[in-house]
Amino acid sequence: MKNREIRLKQNPAGVPKDSDFELVETELQAPSEGEVLVRNHYMSVDPYMRGRISKGASYADNWKPGEAMRGGCVGVVVESNAAKLRAGDFVVGEKGWRDYYVTRPEKVRVVDAEAAPVSTHLGVLGMPGMTAYVGLMKLAAAHAGQTVFVSAAAGAVGSLVCQLARDAGCRVIGSAGSPEKVAWLTNRARVDFAMNYRESSNLVADLKTAAPDGIDIYFDNVGTDHLEAALENMAMHGQIVCCGMISSYNATEAPAAPRNLSHIVWKRLRLQGFIVSDHWEHYDTFISEVAPRVRDGRIAYEETVVEALENAPRAFIDLFSGSNLGKMVVKIA
């Protein structure tokens, strides 16, 4: 049967361009014994993919020009030759950026399409949600009375970090890049202080106003200027959870900031980087703690839905200019 997939055409230089990708029609073989055919409904675009399409080193293998892109997706089994899956089952897999794929049951995870919209398994109940939960609750062990600062706070990971911190009894400060995002953080995520970093002439001073007694936990999604401003404002014995550094993913030169790493010593700080895939043992606890709160509306979430597979490269590129509120997904079918 005919299939379509998006391939990397060339390694991007700086911010990726549409022309770095191409849509290709392919032939797909029918599933063999023990395999299933899945029709993708939604696929995820994520900042980590920028590292994968670079030539340079990162924490995982690079994807090469000519190869199909990969990543989280949710779809329905349309044909099954495997006892463990039936036609009609919804599954989360790693073969996004294409209409259909053939796989084996052990490579996908069945999700309950009745309990929550299936797209949430790419966002608040999926990998980004797990990232927020593991980083804040397991690694930083956030607790009542602490002041937590979150950057990229209205995105997929950040929006849940803010609300988990709020529900844990923390004072929450969120930074994001537009007035709409600041309004969402204030009204829907109900953080204590939201700021638009694009309008800030002095991030250090603005953070000082927001956290006069210092920051106990900085959940860093951005790096560079945000990390520098947080370091300047950390409380003694504070923790920095290094989740991502999106501000430097497209950099063609080494970033100028942070220039104040001495604060790590002076304030006896603890910095911990992590990759969510190392912590999947917490998945069941995460779902049991977070899914009921999402279902009954205590945790708010947003999705920015881009229509059609051919627009996936643009959706991915737009992550770097902040056009998404909450999780950016592409609706394929």
Ligand SMILES: NC(=O)c1ccc[n+]([C@@H]2O[C@H](COP(=O)([O-])OP(=O)(O)OC[C@H]3O[C@@H](n4cnc5c(N)ncnc54)[C@H](OP(=O)(O)O)[C@@H]3O)[C@@H](O)[C@H]2O)c1
């Ligand atoms: N460690 C892990 O296992 C793991 C797992 C998932 C994600 N992450 C990391 O977590 C971070 C957030 O990921 P996500 O999936 O939740 O993405 P996201 O926040 O939904 O989308 C990215 C957001 O980053 C902000 N941004 C882009 N360029 C920026 C810049 N130069 N300065 C400040 N903000 C910028 C934009 O929001 P604004 O409008 O606010 O600028 C954009 O909407 C990323 O760094 C990602 O790599 C890490």
